[in-house]
Amino acid sequence: xxxxxxxxxxxxxxxxxxxxxxxxxxxxxxxxxxxxxxxxxxxxxxxxxxxxxxxxxxxxxxxxxxxxxxxxxxxxxxxxxxxxxxxxxxxxxxxxxxxxxxxxxxxxxxxxxxxxxxxxxxxxxxxxxxxxxxxxxxxxxxxxxxxxxxxxxxxxxxxx
Amino acid sequence: xxxxxxxxxxxxxxxxxxxxxxxxxxxxxxxxxxxxxxxxxxxxxxxxxxxxxxxxxxxxxxxxxxxxxxxxxxxxxxxxxxxxxxxxxxxxxxxxxxxxxxxxxxxxxxxxxxxxxxxxxxxxxxxxxxxxxxxxxxxxxxxxxxxxxxxxxxxxxxxxxxxxxxxxxxxxxxxxxxxxxxxxxxxxxxxxxxxxxxxxxxxxxxxxxxxxxx
Numbered sequence: 001x002x003x004x005x006x007x008x009x010x011x012x013x014x015x016x017x018x019x020x021x022x023x024x025x026x027x028x029x030x031x032x033x034x035x036x037x038x039x040x041x042x043x044x045x046x047x048x049x050x051x052x053x054x055x056x057x058x059x060x061x062x063x064x065x066x067x068x069x070x071x072x073x074x075x076x077x078x079x080x081x082x083x084x085x086x087x088x089x090x091x092x093x094x095x096x097x098x099x100x101x102x103x104x105x106x107x108x109x110x111x112x113x114x115x116x117x118x119x120x121x122x123x124x125x126x127x128x129x130x131x132x133x134x135x136x137x138x139x140x141x142x143x144x145x146x147x148x149x150x151x152x153x154x155x156x157x158x159x160x
Numbered sequence: 161x162x163x164x165x166x167x168x169x170x171x172x173x174x175x176x177x178x179x180x181x182x183x184x185x186x187x188x189x190x191x192x193x194x195x196x197x198x199x200x201x202x203x204x205x206x207x208x209x210x211x212x213x214x215x216x217x218x219x220x221x222x223x224x225x226x227x228x229x230x231x232x233x234x235x236x237x238x239x240x241x242x243x244x245x246x247x248x249x250x251x252x253x254x255x256x257x258x259x260x261x262x263x264x265x266x267x268x269x270x271x272x273x274x275x276x277x278x279x280x281x282x283x284x285x286x287x288x289x290x291x292x293x294x295x296x297x298x299x300x301x302x303x304x305x306x307x308x309x310x311x312x313x314x315x316x317x318x319x320x321x322x323x324x325x326x327x328x329x330x331x332x333x334x335x336x337x338x339x340x341x342x343x344x345x346x347x348x349x350x351x352x353x354x355x356x357x358x359x360x361x362x363x364x365x366x367x368x369x370x371x372x373x374x
Contacts, residue, residue: 050225051258052217060334096166100335100343102316103225106166106262135257136215140208142253147204154197 041086044111048081048097051132055081059104061097065090087111161229161312161348162214162254162269165262167333169323172315173264180267183275184248187241194242202371206234207246209362214254218354226351229308232301233362235278236285237371243281247274272311280307294360301359305352306345313337313344 048056061083063073073085083095091110098104130138168176195203210230217225230250234243248270254260261269281304288296317337320330335343 050217050219051215051260052219052225054217054219054225098167098334100339101347102161102163102167102312102333102340102344104164104167105259106164130257132258136212139211139253139257143208143211143249144204146249147200147207150195151197151200154192154195154200157192158197 043084043086044093046083046085046095046107046109048077048083048105050103055079056097056099056103057081059097059099061095064094064096066092161226161273161309161344162251162261163265163312163316164259165264167262167316167319168265168268169319169332171322172319173267176267176271180248180270183244183271187244190241191245194239199238199242202366203234203238203242203246206230206237206362207250210234210247211250211253213358214250215258215260218351220347220350226347228351228355228358229273229277229305230355230358231273231277231308232281232297232304232355233359233366235281235304236297236300236359236363237366240275240278240282243278244270244274247278268312268315272315273308276311277304277308280304297360297363298356301356302352305348305355309344309348310341313341316340316344 048059050056055077057077057079059077059081061075061077062071063083063085064070065072065088068090072088073083075083077083077097083097085093087093093109093111095105095107095109097107210233213228213230215227217227220226229247231243231247234246238246248266251261251266251269251274255263255266255269281300284300284303285296288299314337316333317335317340319333320336323331325331333340
């Protein structure tokens with residue numbers, strides 16, 4: 001067995017020590033890595049739009065679970081005005097969305113029940129049960145009824 | 161421009177309810193005299209028009225939407241008091257039926273649009289009507305939109321200062337003055353032009369029929 005010169009032996013020891021140190025440092029360094037996991041899951045989608053159909057897109061939102069004070073999710077709506085989240089244990093959620101010009105919503109809603117057998121989309125929760133035309137007519141009727149009532153009051157008062 | 165529920169802190173809307181209550185009382189005084197048998201059907205028609213106009217959203221460049229107010233035509237035809245009361249009714253119905261504007265935000269919306277909007281319209285008309293009637297009506301309508309927008313923007317922009325958590329995070333509307341003022345006022349400068357044309361059209365229709373001007 002050939003004996004290595006002293007200089008070479010020292011170098012090998014130095015390199016071995018550096019390699020061991022690098023390995024030791026690499027263990028805590030792993031904590032800075034962002035690992036990813038890509039899955040397809042059943043999410044809840046809330047779509048926000050103006051009444052003319054314009055999506056409420058790229059606007060700030062905060063999502064709260066139950067009565068929690070800290071949002072479980074924040075971000076911006078997507079190009080279609082959607083907020084997508086995976087429901088947790090809480091049955092009710094609160095969504096606050098703001099645009100800088102003062103539009104937005106503060107919405108509390110129940111998370112639709114998931115069907116474990118089916119991957120099909122659940123029916124949308126009807127947040128607008130009456131429909132826009134019916135509401136418009138109800139409002140107009142209320143205005144006209146109020147003023148008609150006032151007109152009758154005046155006529156009664158002016159009657160000799 | 162209608163501020164929804166959840167955007168304003170109680171420190172804002174509770175005092176606003178007090179101010180609005182005083183303003184509604186002031187506006188309702190003398191209602192029996194001002195709202196006579198001839199005025200009621202006209203005011204009903206104009207209130208219904210303002211209600212409908214507020215629900216017609218028009219897309220505005222920049223990815224937002226806007227709508228006319230109709231408060232200037234109410235103010236020019238019936239005076240600021242009746243305009244304020246009528247517009248408050250409009251806001252209440254829009255809020256209850258459509259969620260356009262909130263119940264907690266109702267006093268701020270009513271004061272900004274119904275009162276300041278009406279007074280600024282009447283003020284602009286009185287200053288300018290000797291120059292040109294059409295110009296005065298158009299300027300009144302445009303100004304009513306801008307003044308209302310300014311008031312709404314100031315109230316919204318103040319929210320991060322008025323109500324925030326221990327870490328400084330806003331608890332209600334999150335944007336400050338530097339963001340909200342241009343975001344509200346720039347689109348409304350355009351909406352105001354539409355409002356001016358619409359008000360002028362209604363004004364001419366009303367003048368032909370000898371409806372009482374402000």
